[in-house]
Amino acid sequence: MxxxxxxxxxxxxxxxxxxxxxxxxxxxxxxxxxxxxxxxxxxxxxxxxxxxxxxxVACAPSTTLAFGTGPHILERQYVVLDNxxxxxxxxxxxxxxxxxxxxxxxxxxxxxxxxxxxxxxxxxxxxxxxxxRLRGNRYEQTAFGVVLPAEEALRLVDSPGTAVFMDWRETGSGFLYVLPLGDGTVLVEETSLARKPGLPPELLAARLRTRLAAVGLTSRGREERVRIVLDxxxxxxxxxxxxxxxxxxxxxxxxxxxxxxxxxxxxxxxxxxxxxxxxxxxxxxxxxxxxxPSSARTVHSLRLHGLRSLCGMPSELLPVFFELFFSLPVELQRAFTSGREDLPGTTEAMTALFRMAPWSVRKHLIGWHGLRGLLRSG
Missing domain, CATH: 3.50.50.60 (FAD/NAD(P)-binding domain)
Incomplete structure (x- = not known):
C-alpha cells in the first residue's frame, strides 16, 4: 500500500x-x-x-513588453521554462x-x-x-501558435531578447504572445483571453495567418494548440x-x-x-x-468576478482595460496576477483599476458585479 x-x-x-x-x-x-x-x-x-x-529555464528575456493601447515595459522578470x-x-x-x-x-x-x-x-x-475537465459550458482560454526562426520574429519585436506578454494593438478580440524559446526560435501565439465556450483553433489560426501576413511572414513551423479551463x-x-x-x-x-x-x-x-x-x-x-485557506477562496472568487467582467466587455474596450491594468504600479499588478492569498493587495488592485477606468469600461465592471462589493466596503 x-x-x-x-x-x-x-x-x-x-x-x-x-x-x-x-x-x-x-x-x-x-x-x-x-x-x-x-x-x-x-x-x-x-x-x-x-x-x-x-x-x-529555457529563456529569461531581457525585456518583457505588454501593449494595451500603447507599450509598457513590465518590471518583473519573465521566464520561459525548459520542459x-x-x-x-x-x-x-x-x-x-x-x-x-x-x-x-x-x-x-x-x-x-x-x-x-x-x-x-x-x-x-x-x-x-x-x-x-471541460464539463458543460465553461470559460476557456484558447490559443494557436507557431514556432518561427528568431530572425523572422524580429519583424514583430525590436530585438531578439524581447518577449511580448500581451499585444492587444491589432484587435480587441484577442492578443498576441511573442516568446523567445532560447534555442534560436520564437513562439508566436494568437490567444483568446476568455470565452464561453472558447474560440476554436481554426479561427485563431486564421487570425494568426492574417497577423503574420501583414508583416510578410507565413505561419510555417511547429504548431501549438492551447485550451485552458478558467472557471x-x-x-x-x-x-x-x-x-x-x-x-x-x-x-x-x-x-x-x-x-x-x-x-x-x-x-x-x-x-x-x-x-x-x-x-x-x-x-x-x-x-x-x-x-x-479562507483568504485564497476569497481571492479566487474575486478573480472569477474579474473573469466575468472581462467576458462581458465589448472587444473594442479590452485594449483600454489592459492599458489601465499595465499602468498600475508593479506591486498591484503582482498582487492581482500572483497574490493568491493576498486579499488586501487584490482588492486594492481591482479598486484602483476601477477608479482609473472611464465610464465606458467601468459600467461593464459594475454590470458584472466584479467590484460592487469592494466599492461598498471602500
Missing part, C-alpha cells in the same frame, strides 16, 4: 510526488504516458517561484505507474484507486492532479484532494497555474506528513487547509 497516490504526470503531479517522497511518504504517480514529452510552452514570473533552478529541465528537477523518490484512473473508493483506512485496465492500487491518500471553482473538502488545474489552481484571468502548483507542493506535503499519524482523513483535511 502506498501512502500517497497521485493521478497526473504533468508538472503539478510530479512536483507534489517529489515533495511527498522527500518527506518519507511512499508515493506513487499514475501517468498515462510516462515517456511522453511535455509539449506545451510554460512560462512564469521569476518572483513566483524563486527556487526554480537555472536548468529548468526537460523542469521534469528532471521534479523527478525522484517516487514510483511511476502507467495507467489512467477510472474510479476511486474511499474507506476508513485508505482508498482504492481503480485503473482502466482493471488494476487496483491501495492508497492512504489520493490526489487528483490529472487536469481540469474551476475552489473544491469542497473531501477524501480526494484535487491539485493543480484539477483543483482550481489556474488563475481565472490569466490561465497560469504551473508556478502556483509547484510552489504549493512543498507546504501541502509538509501538512500531509504532519497529519499522517492521525489517519488519511486528517491528512486530506490538512492538505485542503493549506491549499484553500
Amino acid at each position: 502506498a501512502d500517497v497516490v497521485i493521478a497526473g504526470g504533468g508538472p503539478a503531479g510530479r512536483a507534489l510526488a517529489r515533495a511527498c517522497a522527500r518527506r518519507g511518504l511512499a508515493t506513487v504517480l499514475i501517468d498515462p504516458a510516462p515517456e511522453r514529452r511535455w509539449r506545451a510552452t510554460y512560462g512564469l514570473w521569476a518572483d513566483e517561484l524563486p527556487s526554480l533552478p537555472e536548468s529548468a 526537460a529541465g523542469l521534469r528532471t528537477w521534479l523527478t525522484g523518490g517516487y514510483d511511476v505507474v502507467r495507467g489512467t484512473v477510472s474510479g476511486v473508493d474511499h474507506g476508513g483506512l485508505g482508498s482504492s484507486v481503480r485503473l482502466e485496465d482493471g488494476r487496483v492500487l491501495a492508497a492512504g491518500l489520493y490526489f487528483d492532479a490529472s487536469g481540469a 474551476v471553482p475552489s473544491p469542497r473538502r473531501g477524501r480526494t484532494v484535487p491539485f493543480g488545474a484539477a483543483g482550481g489552481l489556474v488563475h481565472p484571468a490569466t490561465g497560469y497555474s504551473v508556478a502556483t502548483s509547484v510552489r504549493l507542493a512543498d507546504p501541502v506535503a509538509d501538512a500531509v506528513a504532519r497529519a499522517w499519524e492521525r489517519g488519511p482523513a486528517a491528512a486530506a483535511s490538512a492538505a485542503h487547509r493549506v491549499l484553500w
Whole structure:
C-alpha cells in the first residue's frame, strides 16, 4: 500500500510526488504516458517561484513588453521554462505507474484507486492532479501558435531578447504572445483571453495567418494548440484532494497555474506528513487547509468576478482595460496576477483599476458585479 497516490504526470503531479517522497511518504504517480514529452510552452514570473533552478529555464528575456493601447515595459522578470529541465528537477523518490484512473473508493483506512485496465492500487491518500475537465459550458482560454526562426520574429519585436506578454494593438478580440524559446526560435501565439465556450483553433489560426501576413511572414513551423479551463471553482473538502488545474489552481484571468502548483507542493506535503499519524482523513483535511485557506477562496472568487467582467466587455474596450491594468504600479499588478492569498493587495488592485477606468469600461465592471462589493466596503 502506498501512502500517497497521485493521478497526473504533468508538472503539478510530479512536483507534489517529489515533495511527498522527500518527506518519507511512499508515493506513487499514475501517468498515462510516462515517456511522453511535455509539449506545451510554460512560462512564469521569476518572483513566483524563486527556487526554480537555472536548468529548468529555457529563456529569461531581457525585456518583457505588454501593449494595451500603447507599450509598457513590465518590471518583473519573465521566464520561459525548459520542459526537460523542469521534469528532471521534479523527478525522484517516487514510483511511476502507467495507467489512467477510472474510479476511486474511499474507506476508513485508505482508498482504492481503480485503473482502466482493471488494476487496483491501495492508497492512504489520493490526489487528483490529472487536469481540469471541460464539463458543460465553461470559460476557456484558447490559443494557436507557431514556432518561427528568431530572425523572422524580429519583424514583430525590436530585438531578439524581447518577449511580448500581451499585444492587444491589432484587435480587441484577442492578443498576441511573442516568446523567445532560447534555442534560436520564437513562439508566436494568437490567444483568446476568455470565452464561453472558447474560440476554436481554426479561427485563431486564421487570425494568426492574417497577423503574420501583414508583416510578410507565413505561419510555417511547429504548431501549438492551447485550451485552458478558467472557471474551476475552489473544491469542497473531501477524501480526494484535487491539485493543480484539477483543483482550481489556474488563475481565472490569466490561465497560469504551473508556478502556483509547484510552489504549493512543498507546504501541502509538509501538512500531509504532519497529519499522517492521525489517519488519511486528517491528512486530506490538512492538505485542503493549506491549499484553500479562507483568504485564497476569497481571492479566487474575486478573480472569477474579474473573469466575468472581462467576458462581458465589448472587444473594442479590452485594449483600454489592459492599458489601465499595465499602468498600475508593479506591486498591484503582482498582487492581482500572483497574490493568491493576498486579499488586501487584490482588492486594492481591482479598486484602483476601477477608479482609473472611464465610464465606458467601468459600467461593464459594475454590470458584472466584479467590484460592487469592494466599492461598498471602500
